[in-house]
Amino acid sequence: MKFNALNFSGGPGALPETVLAQTRDAIVALPDTGMSVLGMSHRSEWFRSVLEEAEMNIRHLLGLSSDYAITFLQGGSSLLFATIPMNFTARAAAAPEYVTSGYWSAKATAEAAKVTKRNIVWDGKITGYRQLPDLRTLDVAPSAAYLHYVSNETVEGLQFDPCDVGDIAAPLIADMSSDFLSKPFRSDAYSMIYAHAQKNLGPAGVTVAVIRRSLLDRIPDGLPAILDFRTHVLHSSNYNTPPVFAIYVLMLVTRWLRFDIGGLHAMQRINEEKSKRLYATLDALGDAVTIHADPRWRSQMNVSFTFGDKRLDQAFIAAARDHSIVGLEGHRSVGGLRASLYNAVTEEAVESLCLALNEFAVQHV
């Protein structure tokens, strides 16, 4: 394997080279402190400024007003699948509504049922999770605790158009784990947005949650402190020892996105080019390749496809590896292949993947 592999993994995903270089240096000694980032106290001035900058970068990138709190949590989306209903259903007049549109939203829906009565307002299972609903036409009770959906289905490669959320009366909650900060969206339409880091934000081990402050009033008293979102807002994400390193890297990534890339519009242009290039290459292969998503809902972040044959898919994984391309294995639940085009995946890497696809098709298909 050549030095530096091109990482198309579904997550943990690629990180920008400049961030990796800064992180490497920080492992031995951070600039100005003489201390390893791994030994820095979470109560230090240094870490307070890391938290503040990470928050400020996200606030700036999304154009979030002070109506929103930004917190950094542990436990990933899987913990939030449980804590969101714990926090937001007890005082609501009606049960929350869930859109079930793929592997991850189905998990969220199933876990919510262990905590609360909940309704499934739309279920894509009968389409084999190849399509998405129009959020604007869903029949959501205005008194519902909230409407929950997953903005990008990482496994199947389906993505909602984030501009198309409409004006739903119930609080809108989105798991944006795999497309957060990949392009601009109407952040003020949401009551809560969450995303774990290991796609577009940093290493595994930290999850960003953006919460409209007025929603915090709906949280019942008596929850364990660590599961009550107010705890993390009140303590500025420093209630118990946070994952200092993961938040540090996340701060560097958001700084890169804000200042090196130039914000979400610039990121969007790059991401559109990348996904257009790859889908065009796959489409040009005709019947030799099947893309999982129906065309209208193709994800810019995760391209889930197959040569229609396990042996061929494996052969392509091996052929790609010879071009230093890795991470193409599809999720175990659907098999096949998946190329994830997260923010830090470069256009050059996508170009290499397209060349490898064409080369492979000529020889094997």
Add this chain to the structure above:
Amino acid sequence: MKFNALNFSGGPGALPETVLAQTRDAIVALPDTGMSVLGMSHRSEWFRSVLEEAEMNIRHLLGLSSDYAITFLQGGSSLLFATIPMNFTARAAAAPEYVTSGYWSAKATAEAAKVTKRNIVWDGKITGYRQLPDLRTLDVAPSAAYLHYVSNETVEGLQFDPCDVGDIAAPLIADMSSDFLSKPFRSDAYSMIYAHAQKNLGPAGVTVAVIRRSLLDRIPDGLPAILDFRTHVLHSSNYNTPPVFAIYVLMLVTRWLRFDIGGLHAMQRINEEKSKRLYATLDALGDAVTIHADPRWRSQMNVSFTFGDKRLDQAFIAAARDHSIVGLEGHRSVGGLRASLYNAVTEEAVESLCLALNEFAVQHV
């Protein structure tokens, strides 16, 4: 500040230099993979072997039989304060019993009350958390769900003798966050042991939980998957995306402890020397210094003390910084000074601290 500061922080704490050097290299590319450790998939063969080695090292260091499962969790002790009663009280005949002997065990006791009825079997508050009970003489109902205690009170600097646990009929559960793997102990006396990494094990963001398998039968069905300990045992700590980086560093630290240091008896000798040296220095300063813990319960890991005057304590922190010594601020709940002597704090670092103390005492006290 000189390059490399001597870190006496209460946590995140110092890590071994050799581990930092390997970690630094892995940020850009792991040996044999050409990939950054931050981009490695949690479903890769590489990560499976990291999890296996981390588990094997801990199993070997503690002499644990296959009766015990070892898991790597997120959320720190604070999440376990809630999930332990969620998992182990529903099917028990009697309420769990809690020893309240300092800041952290008081937190555990308070959080448990949000989940279950629980009894306080011993409370050290009236001694100002300067003493500990004899676990062998506590009046614990044999049918109690469990007895919970904190083996080393990080804030106050009190430590139980881990050989003195007796034979309690109820399952024994210990939060060993700040003295885990610092010396040998009778691991088979415990039903559950847990410790977050950022003292003796690695960076913040991962917590080790050792659970006797027979205890898993007591877990009620219907808990959210992420909060049910069986999920993490069944999925070998790879249910949702684990904190890959933190577990990788933890694996390197346990490898260092097992092979470079030579195990827990060797670690114990070093830790005994370090704490003996520091306590002797402080004792020799006579009335100028007050150590928080009563002598019998002095911790080998956290030495909590004060010059009796906020101004003097601050002056010592400044003087120590001139010797590249950092992390001496006491916990905000008790103030004063605290020197933490975790595994990776070297005897040379302790020697520097003792010299700084003597130098300071001559000039200021």
